[in-house]
Amino acid sequence: MTSSVPKRIVILSGPSGSGKTTLVRRLVECAPVKLVKSVSATTRPPRPGEVDGDDYWFLSDEEFRRRLAKDEFIEHAEVFSSGFFYGTLWSELERAWGLDGWAFLEIDVQGAMKVVQQYPETVTIFLRTPSSAEFERRLRARGTESEEVIQRRLATAEKELQQAHRYRYVVVNDQLETAVSEICEILKAEEKARNA
């Protein structure tokens, strides 16, 4: 990779149930800059309908550890104290940069802060729901998680929300299209600042 390739990264964080997945899909389709979604690696088993290499790289514990030992991750974290690991592979960033795009990471707060340490220019966006009651409603409406997992996610969301001030931008995901256009404006301004 030549040094002339701009290393642009945008991170979107927010509790699962904040509507991230749909938003990410919409942004990749219609953002005014080229966003290349980084496919994270995880040891969590796939949910129904999830596709390896598309939603995540689904790895065994052993494979995840092997890649960790080879320094293949820019960051990794155990998320929700679930025993499952998640991590961003350098190869995903390089793929995005090679396409002259922004590497678009949907990762948690711990991971976001590790990336920022290494790339302080990273554009960080925290996505929040209008209220914690609404967040709980969305989480339950998804109907894919057990009560225990829901409780753990609510606690994590509460903790994450307290970290929102560490992000450059906070966007409320009340109306999907409003949040999409708000983030599009942010990206347009950030791209312009980089090209100035």
Ligand code: 5GP
């Ligand atoms: P889920 O299991 O619902 O797909 O994702 C759970 C959480 O893991 C989400 O909050 C998501 O942001 C986070 N996550 C996904 N990929 C990564 C990653 O590569 N690194 C880190 N640190 N967190 C991730």
